[in-house]
Amino acid sequence: MIVTDIKPVQEVLDALGGYRKVFVVGCGSCATASRTGGEEECTAWLQELERSGKEPAGFFVPEETCHVFLLKSMIRQSEAAASADAFLVLACGAGIQAVSAATDKPVVAGLNSMFLGTTYRAGEFLKYCSLCGSCVLSSTAGICPVTRCPKGLLNGPCGGMVNGMCEVDNTVACVWVDIYERLKSRDQQKSMTRINKPKSAGNARHRKVEPQRIARKAHP
Amino acid sequence: MKTLSEAIRHREFVVTAELSPRKGTIVANFIKTVHALKDKVHAINITDNQRAVMRMSSLVASYLVLREGVDPVYQITCRDRNRLALQSDLLGASVLGIRNVLALTGDHPSAGDAPEAKPVFDLDATTLLQTIGKLNTGVDLNDHPLKGATSFFAGAALTPQTSPLEPALLALERKIHAGAQFFQTQPVFDAGAFASFMEKIAAFRVPVMAGILLLHSAEQAINLNAHVPGIKIPDVLIKRLAASPDPHAEGIDIAAGLIGELKQSAQGVHIMTVGQEKDIHSILERI
Structure with missing residues (x-):
């Protein structure tokens, strides 16, 4: 799973700048397990937005936020999301970019993506793989x-x-x-x-033929 | 004075010294030090951003050594350069007439004065040795032909006092497969332990120059034990330094004594004086 860390509140508020109405998107997979982007953390952010004089528009926690089609359909079906000036995403970089690809609205990162983690026990993660390719x-x-x-x-x-x-x-x-x-x-x-x-520098750096897209067909 | 490779080939007891390039552009003292070592040592190793502290390029400093008529050992680490830069610097060194290269992995940047630097380690000491072997045969790492091959005499580092020893011995064997023609070791303080280490690697029949680190005070020795990976100065030497009315002279005495003992087991010594190069002369006079 992707292990994430919570960004300092002030850094996120600075990035939200003048956007007033903010919709929070968590992640039901890795960020929930990471204890950085589950329902609890989304709710805490709604309160923080309130305290900071913003208007919390609401939140949802998709099953997996790194899924553009899923995000598109969830955003389409949510009036609260549609009314927001910006999205605050509590997910890894893949999740934040999925939200960004699913909406034209500005997206602000609430988490830092740390590493691909092996779970040792609940809440404890080990950096064992670099996705080197x-x-x-x-x-x-x-x-x-x-x-x-x-x-x-x-x-x-x-x-x-x-x-x-x-x-x-x-x-x-x-x-x-x-x-x-x-x-x-x-x-x-x-x-x-x-x-x-x-x-080969592989996935680690900006390789010319990086596998930026892998498409596989489902088994018949 | 024979060059390093000639001296090793003739099985002479080899003496090399170690010099760090300056942090800055004023090289007058550096050149003076090189000049003072001329005809006293077979070669001078030039460190490459040693302990990850940024200094003038080891390639340029090696050339300055060569220009003074002393055989340089150009130290090159994998920490700061990828395979393109390493190979390109090596070709440049060859054109300048530098023949000896010590291929090192390099300390991690976290040890140095720019701990936030990106660690490269695209190659490691072993694959750098292999690369040098290829350049010597007229091709680059990817087997592309070169217009003119290099003719490097390549060496590597060795940690005889490490524990556990066996993984380090396997790494040594790998470096020999990769083409290491000589080894220079981390500081040795126990000639007996070094001799038994040499028995363990006798089958490889590689020339090994034992590292000699000049000590000048008990505090320095304690500090080195605490902060430099792989250095283990025995208490008996620390006590000798502490008890001596002239620790500086005692340090020279310890170094000279060790060199005398190491003559049995090592092909030579590599003297590290960390800024006290003028003492090399005194050490050599006493052996």
Whole structure:
């Protein structure tokens, strides 16, 4: 899921500027699980808008806000949404842009998108994947160095590993030591002498042929 | 004085020193230091934004060393440049006559004076070594032909006192596969431990220059232990520095003593004095 963080109230109010009537859009999937854009957070924002002298037009929490067609139909059916000057969206960047694509009205971001998270337990998320577009997990014992090493090293550990910990934060284990331990438990540690080739910048940067659109047909 | 690669080929005990380029454009003192080291060391390593602190380019500083008639070891890290910039700088270095390259991954920017900088790490030390190998055969990383190949003597870094050791040894083996022809280590303070490390890697038959870090006070040693990853100065040395009436001379004595002991196990030493380059002469006189 996409883990999000709540933006400072003042930053959001500044972005709302002169828009008076504001409709709040949450997200029933990731932002609800993130505790940043569920019903509770939407309601809190309505009160904040009121306090700030704005007119809260109402809110809804779509099942998944990153769905343009769904958003178009929900906005079309909502009189409150239709009457608003602007939308305040409590969703990830994909969700905010879906709202933006579904309406001509101005859209303000209420959240910062942090990372693709693995849920450890409810409310606790781990940054395990960078959506790099060329997965190496099969050769790294199911542990991603691209994401979990601060240098994203494909051939680690680096010289900064001290007593199994990372040079960037000595309270965090070096992910390459984790990979080594896991491989060793299977007597496969020798595979670490193989050189992993440099990756294509892939999804991480502005690649010329970025997969900006993937269309798949449903199974018959 | 033989160049680094000649000295290694002739199995001489190699001595290299380390110099950081200045943070700024005034290079007179830098050149004076290089000049003072001439004929005393086989080569001078030039650090590349060491500890992620921004300084003058290591490529240009390496050229200044070469111009003074000293063999430079051009250190190049993967932290600040992507594969285009790395290769293009390497071609430039080759044209300037620089032959030795130390391929490093590089410290994370968070350690330095611009912690908000974007960490690049498009390549790492291993794949940079592979890239240098390709440039030496006349093609770039993507196998596109070059008009004129490079002829680099490429080395890499090694952390002999690290723990756990085995993943670091696997990384060392990988660097050798990638084409590392020599290694320079992080500071060594225990010649006995270093000798047993060298036994572990004897099968690889690679020349290793042991790192020597000049200590000048007990406080500095304690500070280094606390703040620099991978440095472990034993208490016995800290006590020696603390007890000495002249810690500066004691530090020189410790360095010279270590070098003497390391002559058995290492192909040479790499002396790091962090601004006290004038002391290299005193150290070398005592061994």
